[in-house]
Amino acid sequence: xxxxxxxxxxxxxxxxxxxxxxxxxxxxxxxxxxxxxxxxxxxxxxxxxxxxxxxxxxxxxxxxxxxxxxxxxxxxxxxxxxxxxxxxxxxxxxxxxxxxxxxxxxxxxxxxxxxxxxxxxxxxxxxxxxxxxxxxxxxxxxxxxxxxxxxxxxxxxxxxxxxxxxxxxxxxxxxxxxxxxxxxxxxxxxxxxxxxxxxxxxxxxxxxxxxxxxxxxxxxxxxxx
Amino acid sequence: xxxxxxxxxxxxxxxxxxxxxxxxxxxxxxxxxxxxxxxxxxxxxxxxxxxxxxxxxxxxxxxxxxxxxxxxxxxxxxxxxxx
Numbered sequence: 001x002x003x004x005x006x007x008x009x010x011x012x013x014x015x016x017x018x019x020x021x022x023x024x025x026x027x028x029x030x031x032x033x034x035x036x037x038x039x040x041x042x043x044x045x046x047x048x049x050x051x052x053x054x055x056x057x058x059x060x061x062x063x064x065x066x067x068x069x070x071x072x073x074x075x076x077x078x079x080x081x082x083x084x085x086x087x088x089x090x091x092x093x094x095x096x097x098x099x100x101x102x103x104x105x106x107x108x109x110x111x112x113x114x115x116x117x118x119x120x121x122x123x124x125x126x127x128x129x130x131x132x133x134x135x136x137x138x139x140x141x142x143x144x145x146x147x148x149x150x151x152x153x154x155x156x157x158x159x160x161x162x163x164x165x166x167x168x169x170x171x172x173x174x175x176x177x178x179x180x181x182x183x184x185x186x187x188x189x190x191x192x193x194x195x196x197x198x199x200x201x202x203x204x205x206x207x208x209x210x211x212x213x214x215x216x217x218x219x220x221x222x223x224x225x
Numbered sequence: 226x227x228x229x230x231x232x233x234x235x236x237x238x239x240x241x242x243x244x245x246x247x248x249x250x251x252x253x254x255x256x257x258x259x260x261x262x263x264x265x266x267x268x269x270x271x272x273x274x275x276x277x278x279x280x281x282x283x284x285x286x287x288x289x290x291x292x293x294x295x296x297x298x299x300x301x302x303x304x305x306x307x308x
Contacts (some may be wrong), residue, residue, distance in 0.1 A: 059295055061272040066292075095295065109243050149240065151300060174241065 003220035006033040006043035008073065008089075010053035010064045015086065015197065019049045022200035026210065028217050035067035045082040045126075045220035046073060048089025050142065050195060060103065060145050062090035070096055081190045082126040082219040087143055090181070090191030099184060099191045101150030101159070107174025111144045115205065116194055117169040118180050122162045125183040126219035127190040127212050135207035139194040141172060146193040148175040148182070158182055166191055188219070226307060227274050230285035233302040234294045235266030269293055272308065281305045 005023050008014045009032050020030040031212040033040065035053075040046065055065035064070070070092075077083045077098050085093040093099045106112055120128050131137075150158070155177060158164050166181035173193075181192030196209030234243050242264055249274040271288065275281035282305045289301040 058293070062292065062295070094297075100297075102295050104241070104298060105243055107241070107243055109247060147241075151297075174243075 002028055003044040003217055003224050004029045004031060004042060005045045005047060005216070005220060006031055006040055006201055007047045008033050008035065008069060009049075009207070010035045010067055010092075012053050012055050013049055013051035013088070015050035015088075018195075019047050019086070019197045022209070022213055023047075023217070025118040025200065026213055026217060028220070033069060035069045038068050038072055040069075040072045040076050040081075043076075043081075044224040045216055046076060046084070047216075048073075048083070048085040048092050049197070050087030050089060053088055053092060056088070059091075059095070060088060060164065061095035064092045065096040074098060076172050077184070077189045080143070080186065080188050080223070082216055082223060084127055084216055085191040086145075086195055086197065087193055090193055091145065093189065093191045097184060098189050099149055100154045101182070103145050104147045104149050104174075105145050106143070106147050106172075112146065112172055112222070114140065114172065114173055116141045116180070118194060119167045119169055121164045122183070124162055125165045125187040125190045125215075127181070127183075128165055128213050129193065130215040130218055131211045135211075136169065136212070137166075137199070138206040139196055139199040139209050139212075140205075141194050142198075143173070143193055145159075146175070147173045148193075149177040150176060161168045161185060163187075166192055166194070226277065226281075227272060228278065228279060228305050229282035229308050230268045230271045230273060231304040231306075232271060232285060232289045232293050233266055234269070234289070234299050235264060235302070236298055237300050240298045278305060278307065
């Protein structure tokens with residue numbers, strides 16, 4: 001049996017169906033998981049998709065962190081399960097302290113909806129294990145609060161532990177060190193602002209997100225065994 | 226006793242504040258002279274019941290720390306007054 005990926009839905013999440021469709025087209029099984037659920041039994045990987053969880057009130061991700069499902073998400077991550085937060089999902093993972101740092105308003109104070117060129121920095125994460133270091137990917141971004149920030153000490157740790165997963169080639173939002181995505185120490189939890197599910201078919205303008213989703217699926221399959 | 230906790234949440238010194246910087250640049254254009262700096266922030270008023278001022282302060286500090294502010298980038302200033 002193939003891997004089953006859970007796609008977590010908070011009130012205000014709006015990219016869950018794109019994520020499910022992209023995963024299904026790669027032959028995976030995907031299942032929506034509502035934020036009031038408390039079990040992730042039977043799932044081999046998780047995606048926290050984009051949107052505006054809980055209206056982004058207070059700060060993006062600040063209230064989603066207290067959704068009932070998040071305790072199970074933390075447990076799943078602690079057990080080594082592959083977890084990827086895309087855009088708003090990245091913000092949720094930071095607020096939940098599953099990833100360090102925070103996402104601030106974009107430097108130019110504008111909502112950015114455009115193609116971004118990314119460079120793969122590390123392949124030890126569940127999102128990049130099938131990619132190659134230095135590989136360039138065209139993946140769209142779609143956010144207002146995507147400027148990654150953290151303390152200098154955290155940045156040093158991220159660099160020293162090979163936890164910067166993706167960088168922008170041409171930094172669009174003021175992120176520290178051009179960071180587009182990072183991972184936790186063990187590489188099984190990844191957050192990124194760009195949307196790989198929106199770059200999953202040439203019809204969408206790019207299929208460069210496929211290698212990222214396939215990486216997640218290969219990690220999920222490995223976890224399922 | 227009922228208290229009002231005024232929780233001001235603002236970006237830590239040194240954290241870029243594009244909103245404050247934009248307002249700072251806009252003010253001279255509107256004819257305001259002598260503007261030195263502008264930092265943005267937000268303010269929450271939380272009414273709460275507590276045994277005394279100290280207990281109200283401690284609850285306010287805890288909720289500011291746990292939810293209202295993100296300590297990675299923000300700090301909070303709390304003022305508690307009896308209602």
